[in-house]
Amino acid sequence: MLIILLIFGVVLTVWGLYRMRTDDGLFGKNRKTKNIFNLILMGQASGLGQFLSGVLCMIIWIISFFIK
Numbered sequence: 001m002l003i004i005l006l007i008f009g010v011v012l013t014v015w016g017l018y019r020m021r022t023d024d025g026l027f028g029k030n031r032k033t034k035n036i037f038n039l040i041l042m043g044q045a046s047g048l049g050q051f052l053s054g055v056l057c058m059i060i061w062i063i064s065f066f067i068k
Contacts, residue, residue: 002064009057016051023047 025034026041038046044053 002061002068005057005061005064009054009061012050012054012057014054016047016049016054019047019050021047 020031020035023034023038023046025038027037028034035046035048039048043049
């Protein structure tokens with residue numbers, strides 16, 4: 001069961017990185033501000049939101065691995 005959490009975290013992280021590089025934003029002059037505005041407007045559906053969710057899944061996996 002824990003391996004599924006790790007795989008899901010890795011997939012979300014990689015997909016988030018891809019989305020942050022390829023998506024266009026409505027506001028912002030550079031990539032960083034566009035990603036922040038996308039996170040505020042779209043939430044987890046943005047590339048930054050997916051990346052942060054993937055990192056959080058991997059952190060939870062590490063914690064649960066040591067607890068178990």
